[in-house]
Structure formats: structure tokens, C-alpha cells
Amino acid sequence: MPEPEAATPDVPTLAALEPASVAAPPPGALRLELHGVSKSFGGVRVLSDVDFRVAAGEVVGLLGDNGAGKSTLIKIITGVHQPDAGEMFFDGQKVAGLTVPGARALGIETVFQERALADQLPLWRNIFMGRPVVSRFGFLRVSQMRKVTSDLMGESMGFTSAALTPNTHVAGLSGGERQGLAIVRALHFEADVIILDEPTMGLSLKETDKLLRFVAGIRQAKKSAIFIDHNIFHVYSVADRIVLLDRGRVAGEFPTARYTLEELMGIMRELAESGRFSDPERLRATGQASAPAQPPA
Amino acid sequence: MSSTPTATETAKRPTARASFASSWASQIGITAAFFLLWGTFIGAAPGTFLKQDIYLSFAQTTPYFAIAAVTLTMVIVAGDIDLSFGSIMALGMVGFVWTWEATGSTELGVVAALGVGGLAGLFNGLMVTLVGIPSLVVTIGTQFLFRGLTLVLVGGRQFPLVETRDSTIYGLLAGKLAGIPTEFYWLVLISIATWVILNRHRIGQNAYVIGDNRQAAQLMGIPIRRTRVLLFVLVGLAAAFAGLLSSLRVVNFYPGALGSGFFLPALAAVFVGGTSVFGGRGSVWGTFIGAFMIGGISAGIVAAGLTDYWTGFIYGAIILISVSIHAVLQRRFER
Numbered sequence: 165m166p167e168p169e170a171a172t173p174d175v176p177t178l179a180a181l182e183p184a185s186v187a188a189p190p191p192g193a194l195r196l197e198l199h200g201v202s203k204s205f206g207g208v209r210v211l212s213d214v215d216f217r218v219a220a221g222e223v224v225g226l227l228g229d230n231g232a233g234k235s236t237l238i239k240i241i242t243g244v245h246q247p248d249a250g251e252m253f254f255d256g257q258k259v260a261g262l263t264v265p266g267a268r269a270l271g272i273e274t275v276f277q278e279r280a281l282a283d284q285l286p287l288w289r290n291i292f293m294g295r296p297v298v299s300r301f302g303f304l305r306v307s308q309m310r311k312v313t314s315d316l317m318g319e320s321m322g323f324t325s326a327a328l329t330p331n332t333h334v335a336g337l338s339g340g341e342r343q344g345l346a347i348v349r350a351l352h353f354e355a356d357v358i359i360l361d362e363p364t365m366g367l368s369l370k371e372t373d374k375l376l377r378f379v380a381g382i383r384q385a386k387k388s389a390i391f392i393d394h395n396i397f398h399v400y401s402v403a404d405r406i407v408l409l410d411r412g413r414v415a416g417e418f419p420t421a422r423y424t425l426e427e428l429m430g431i432m433r434e435l436a437e438s439g440r441f442s443d444p445e446r447l448r449a450t451g452q453a454s455a456p457a458q459p460p461a
Numbered sequence: 462m463s464s465t466p467t468a469t470e471t472a473k474r475p476t477a478r479a480s481f482a483s484s485w486a487s488q489i490g491i492t493a494a495f496f497l498l499w500g501t502f503i504g505a506a507p508g509t510f511l512k513q514d515i516y517l518s519f520a521q522t523t524p525y526f527a528i529a530a531v532t533l534t535m536v537i538v539a540g541d542i543d544l545s546f547g548s549i550m551a552l553g554m555v556g557f558v559w560t561w562e563a564t565g566s567t568e569l570g571v572v573a574a575l576g577v578g579g580l581a582g583l584f585n586g587l588m589v590t591l592v593g594i595p596s597l598v599v600t601i602g603t604q605f606l607f608r609g610l611t612l613v614l615v616g617g618r619q620f621p622l623v624e625t626r627d628s629t630i631y632g633l634l635a636g637k638l639a640g641i642p643t644e645f646y647w648l649v650l651i652s653i654a655t656w657v658i659l660n661r662h663r664i665g666q667n668a669y670v671i672g673d674n675r676q677a678a679q680l681m682g683i684p685i686r687r688t689r690v691l692l693f694v695l696v697g698l699a700a701a702f703a704g705l706l707s708s709l710r711v712v713n714f715y716p717g718a719l720g721s722g723f724f725l726p727a728l729a730a731v732f733v734g735g736t737s738v739f740g741g742r743g744s745v746w747g748t749f750i751g752a753f754m755i756g757g758i759s760a761g762i763v764a765a766g767l768t769d770y771w772t773g774f775i776y777g778a779i780i781l782i783s784v785s786i787h788a789v790l791q792r793r794f795e796r
Contacts, residue, residue: 265682280680282673284741293670294681302663 193220194256195388196241196272196357201250203236210236212412214250218357223379223389225403225420227396229436232409234392238359241390242274243267255356271356275346275363281334288313288330291349316348340371344378351385358382358389364398376402396432400425410435416443486790487735488744494783495750502757505765515760520641523756524648525707526723527749530730531652532699534748535659536692537731540672540740541596543585543693546700546727548607550720553578553701554708555611558620567628574701581607582697586690596693611716620714635709644706648749651699656745658695664688672740726755729776733783735791742791754779 198216202209211233218224228234239245240252243262252259254270262270281290288309297305297312313330334342343363350358360379364372379402382389393399399406400420406428408415415435418428427444434441503510529546536543556577561570581603588599625631636643659665667688671678678685700720708714732738733754734747758779762771 268682274680280674280677282670282677282741284673284737285669289666289669292666293677294667294683296663296666298663303657304661304663304666306661 194218195220195222195254197253197256198237198241199251199253201237201240201247201252203233203240203245203247210412211240211247214409214412214414216407216414218388218390220356220388221383221386222404223383223391223402225396225399225406226390226392226409227394227399227406227432228409228415229394231411233412234409235361237409238274238361238390238392241267241357242272242359271354272359273350273353273355273357274359274361275343275350280346281342283335284333286331286333287317287328287345290334290345291316291352293349295353312352316352338371339367340374343367343371343375347378347382351382351387356387358387360389360391362393363391364393364395372398396425396428400428408432408435410439415441486793487787488747490786490790491733491735491747491750491783494786495754498754498757498761498779502761502765506761509764510761515764517641518760519753519756520645521710523752524642524644525703526727527648527730527752527756528651528703528706529696529700529723530727530734530748530752531648531655531745532696533727534731534734534736534743534745535655535665535668536596536696537736537738538659538665538672538740538743539668539689539692540675541589541689541692542600543582543596543696544600544724544728545581545585545603545607546696546703547720547722547724548604548611549578549581549697549700550704550707550723551611551716552581552607553704554620554714554716554719555614556701557705557708558615558622558714561622561625567625568630570625571630571634571705574705575698578697578699578701578704579694580697581701582694583690585697586693589693590686590689608717608721615716617716619716622709622712622714625709626712631709634706642710644710647702647706651702652745652749659743659745664691668692669741669743672737672742674741726752729780730755733780735783735787751783754783 194217196216196218198214201211201214201216203211214233214237216237226234226237236245240247240262243264243266246261252262254272259266259270280293282293285293288306291313292309297309299305310330317328317330328337328341334345337345343360347358347360363375363379367375376398379389379391383404391399391403396406403420406418406420406423408418408431416431418431422445423431430444431441499510509515529550533543533546553574556573557570560573561567564570585596585600585603588594588603589596592599633643634647638646659668667678667683667685670681670683671685671688675685703723704719708719730752731743731748733751734744734749735751736743736747755776758776759769759772762775763769
């Protein structure tokens with residue numbers, strides 16, 4: 165797996181500077197790129213001049229308070245909303261007028277916990293929901309789908325319990341297992357960018373651990389993920405890079421290899437209290453006592 | 462009833478998530494209930510229930526509503542319902558008698574009846590999906606609409622169909638094969654076809670998802686409208702076909718009465734069979750078994766020496782007991 169910091173020994177991520185020029189280019193080819201995206205709803209600016217990118221094999225954590233613009237950004241990426249300004253690129257190709265089916269065709273897939281699984285149906289029918297393997301006349305190739313499901317359960321989901329088979333109904337799964345099922349489904353259908361919207365919501369600690377392992381599996385499969393959460397503990401452990409949104413702007417980008425969890429928590433606290441923060445990396449590098457500050461958005 | 466606790470005991474907690482028990486528990490339960498009911502009837506009236514006559518009678522009378530019930534299972538799995546199939550049985554026959562009288566061909570009449578049935582189903586489906594009215598409401602409306610249309614079109618007139626007996630197709634639809642009425646074979650054929658569509662075809666896969674979680678179906682790009690409309694069309698076809706079987710058997714088309722008595726037995730058969738009112742879960746086998754339970758009750762009660770006054774009470778009891786079996790077994794094995 166490519167290490168983020170190996171390719172980028174240089175510039176510190178410094179929120180006081182222009183974010184676009186400062187943020188370290190992620191490893192691998194860029195999958196998704198947004199430049200200067202803005203969006204307003206009824207005169208209220210929700211996103212201002214946002215730059216955002218995701219590389220192949222990268223897990224990006226998207227953090228921010230309620231109202232920071234996380235969900236609007238995601239809805240632009242998934243084609244639900246169109247940006248008022250700015251450009252979007254997918255695999256280097258400019259994308260305009262993106263729709264929800266269009267985003268899916270590009271390989272951008274959102275994983276919803278409850279909303280996209282059918283409880284009363286067995287696992288294999290859920291994996292192949294909407295995309296069954298069929299013969300020429302539409303008849304299901306059931307044994308093939310069961311076998312693929314069984315393989316996926318063993319390899320990707322780590323469902324080793326003998327009580328779980330491809331015929332098990334989803335209603336019998338725990339919250340983490342459901343998330344895993346949805347992620348594995350997205351991976352199986354060659355999603356390139358998997359968006360996890362608050363995936364840890366309502367999960368127990370143990371289940372959260374399971375989920376985080378699935379997210380690590382996305383990176384292993386050389387796919388990309390955007391992990392949205394407001395809990396930095398969950399995001400930090402799996403993300404290669406954390407993008408911090410604050411009041412519609414990108415407040416900063418932080419490779420997790422270069423920032424400790426404590427530093428990031430400090431930054432988020434400062435940002436929430438004063439709308440500005442000092443960059444600990446910059447402090448470490450220069451030994452300065454006072455730090456440059458981020459002007460309020 | 463007494464057989465169900467043993468079924469739950471043999472599959473203990475650790476295997477609660479095992480596939481066999483979870484997929485089949487409630488089907489095994491209802492099959493056990495069927496045999497229990499049958500055993501009771503045999504015990505109460507051995508003179509009747511150990512002879513073949515009553516079974517030949519069931520094999521002829523049950524399929525009329527069972528054919529509707531079996532296909533209705535698919536619509537209910539997808540979260541819809543069709544209350545108009547009894548009226549479609551009659552409306553389809555208008556297509557039959559008009560074509561038959563005009564051309565003299567029973568075969569063409571059969572095709573016309575199926576065509577009318579399919580169109581009636583299409584109308585239901587389009588009202589539900591395009592206008593966006595719940596199917597319960599739409600088909601309450603079309604139940605009256607189709608029946609009324611039938612009576613208007615034929616002016617309330619009955620049609621004797623004795624001359625259809627000379628046609629080749631008559632023997633296939635209302636004859637006997639190896640001593641068993643052909644209705645029964647048609648029911649078995651249609652049940653198998655429905656099972657295949659529901660469980661082994663893309664249409665059924667989509668129907669289950671639509672009934673279970675419509676939002677998921679939407680997110681996963683399932684053609685919701687097309688699937689729902691198609692299922693209504695299939696029920697329309699099946700209803701018209703059942704109307705044909707029933708009318709040809711009595712060699713008469715009664716526009717006001719045909720199919721009107723099949724409404725409650727068919728719905729009861731579906732729910733006795735373990736299909737969920739809320740969609741997402743359904744079983745063709747369950748409906749098949751349920752239809753014969755419902756179809757046998759009336760004869761069983763009379764043969765057992767009870768007065769006919771008991772019929773309603775026992776109907777109700779059997780429906781409630783069966784649905785309870787499903788509820789309990791499904792909760793125990795699938796959560």
C-alpha cells in the first residue's frame with residue numbers, strides 16, 4: 165500500500181495559506197477532484213470555494229461540525245446537487261451536470277446502513293440487489309450468486325461464523341455486519357469511490373471495530389473511500405488524510421501520518437471555539453511560540 | 462398446532478441463524494398445520510375423508526380461487542394488493558363470449574379472455590404507479606368498475622356455453638386427466654411457474670426488494686414501476702384464466718356472480734400461507750397449502766357432523782391460528 169507521506173516530504177498543511185497550493189498531493193492517480201466548488205441554498209452560502217480530492221487507494225476522512233457543509237459536499241459528489249461554481253474531475257476527465265445514475269456509472273457509490281438493505285431477504289439476494297446474475301431470459305443463476313456471496317463472506321467480510329451462510333437473512337446481522345455487507349457489495353460491483361456517510365452511527369464499540377476493518381479493506385482493494393463522521397476517533401484510525409470543513413470552507417487537510425490524534429483534537433477544538441487554529445506541525449518545524457491563525461470564514 | 466413447538470425445539474438457539482430453519486420454519490409450520498387439520502378431518506369423518514370423491518371435488522373447486530391466490534402472492538410480496546381479481550374473472554369472460562360468438566372459435570375466445578385480463582391488470586398497475594394511488598384503493602375502485610363494466614357490456618345477460626364442449630381446448634380446460642379434473646393440473650402448472658418467477662427470476666428478485674425496502678430498491682436502481690405493473694398484469698391474466706376454467710366447467714357465464722365469492726378465500730389463502738401483508742416475504746408453497754386448507758374447511762365441517770353455522774367461526778379460527786404460527790416462528794428463527 166502506498167504510504168501518503170513517502171511521496172510528499174515537503175510542504176506542511178497550513179490552513180493560513182491557500183489550501184489549494186499547500187495540500188500535499190495524495191499518492192497514486194487522482195480519482196476524484198473538485199476545484200473551487202461553491203453552493204448556495206436560497207441565498208445561504210453552504211460551500212465556498214472548496215477544493216477536494218481523493219486518490220486511488222486513499223481513505224479520506226471528512227470531518228466537520230453540523231452545518232459545516234459535509235453532506236452538501238457529498239451530495240455534489242454523488243450528483244444529488246449541482247454546484248453553483250467550480251469544476252469536478254473524475255479520473256482526470258471533467259464531469260459536468262452529474263446526476264445520481266451518472267455518479268453511479270462513474271463508480272461513485274454511497275453506502276447507507278439501513279436504507280439499502282432488505283431485511284427479510286438472504287445475504288445473497290442483498291449482495292446482488294438490482295444487479296442479479298441472470299441467464300438470457302432473466303432467470304437467476306442462484307448457485308453462482310450463492311457461491312460468490314460465500315466467497316465474499318470468507319474473503320472480504322471476514323464472516324467466519326458457521327451460523328452465517330449466504331442464505332442467512334439480513335435481519336439476523338448486527339449493525340457492523342450490515343455495514344460490512346453494504347461495503348462488500350459496493351466493492352464487488354467495482355465501485356471506485358465508496359462514500360460512507362456517518363457509518364458508525366448507532367454501532368457498539370465492537371461493531372465499530374469491525375466496520376473500521378472493512379474500511380481498511382477498501383484501501384487494500386486499491387479503491388478509495390470518503391469517510392464522513394463527526395467522531396474523530398473513528399476517522400483517525402482508518403483515514404490517510406483528514407479534511408476538516410468549517411462553515412463551508414476547507415479549514416485544513418491533515419495527513420494522519422503527520423499529525424497525532426491529540427493535535428487534531430486540539431485543532432478542532434480551537435476551530436470550534438474561535439474559528440481559527442494554529443498548526444502544530446508548523447510549530448514543530450519553526451519552534452515558534454505564536455502561530456499563524458486562520459481567519460474566520 | 463401441537464406440532465409447532467416440537468419444530469421450534471429441535472432447532473435450538475445456536476442454529477437460530479442457520480439457513481434452513483430461518484428460511485423454512487414458518488413453511489414447515491404451516492405444512493404441519495395443514496396435515497394436522499387434515500388428520501382432524503379424517504378422524505372426525507373417516508367415511509368421507511378416506512374416500513377419493515371428496516379429493517376429486519377439492520381438485521376441481523379449489524383451483525378457481527387458488528390460481529388467483531398464487532399469482533396474488535407475487536403482488537403482495539411487492540407490497541401491493543389486488544382486490545379486483547374476482548371482477549377481472551368476469552370481465553375476461555366478456556372478451557371470451559364476444560370473440561367466441563363472433564368467430565365460433567373457442568381457442569380465439571380463450572386468447573381474448575386472457576388479453577382482456579391482462580389489460581385490466583395493466584389498468585390497475587398504471588393507476589397505481591402513474592397516478593400514484595395505493596393499490597388497495599385503486600383495486601377497491603376497479604373491483605366495482607370492472608364488474609360494472611361487465612354487466613353493462615353484456616346487459617346483465619347470462620351466456621350458456623354448452624357448444625364450447627365440442628372444441629378441442631375444452632377438454633384441456635374443463636376435462637379430466639387420469640380421473641382428476643384438469644383445473645388441478647392447471648393450478649399446479651401455474652403454481653410452479655409463479656414459484657419460478659418469484660424465486661428464480663429477476664422479476665421476483667426485484668419484487669422481493671421492492672416489497673421489503675422500497676427506498677433500497679430505488680437506491681439500487683431497480684425498475685420499480687415496471688415490475689409492479691408487470692405483476693398486476695400477471696394477476697389479471699391468471700384471474701381471467703380462472704374465470705374461464707370456472708365458466709367452462711359449469712358451461713355458463715354468469716356476469717354478476719362469476720368470481721364474486723373468491724375474494725375472501727383467495728386473500729385468506731395468501732395470508733394463511735405466510736405471505737406478509739407488508740411485503741418482502743411470501744411463499745407460493747404456503748399459498749398453495751393455504752388454499753387447500755381454506756378450500757377443505759367447509760366440506761370438512763359438514764362431513765364432521767357440525768352444522769354449517771360453524772363454518773365462519775372455524776374459518777376465522779384457522780386463519781388466526783395460521784397467521785400466529787407464522788408470526789411466532791418467524792420471530793423466533795429470524796431475529
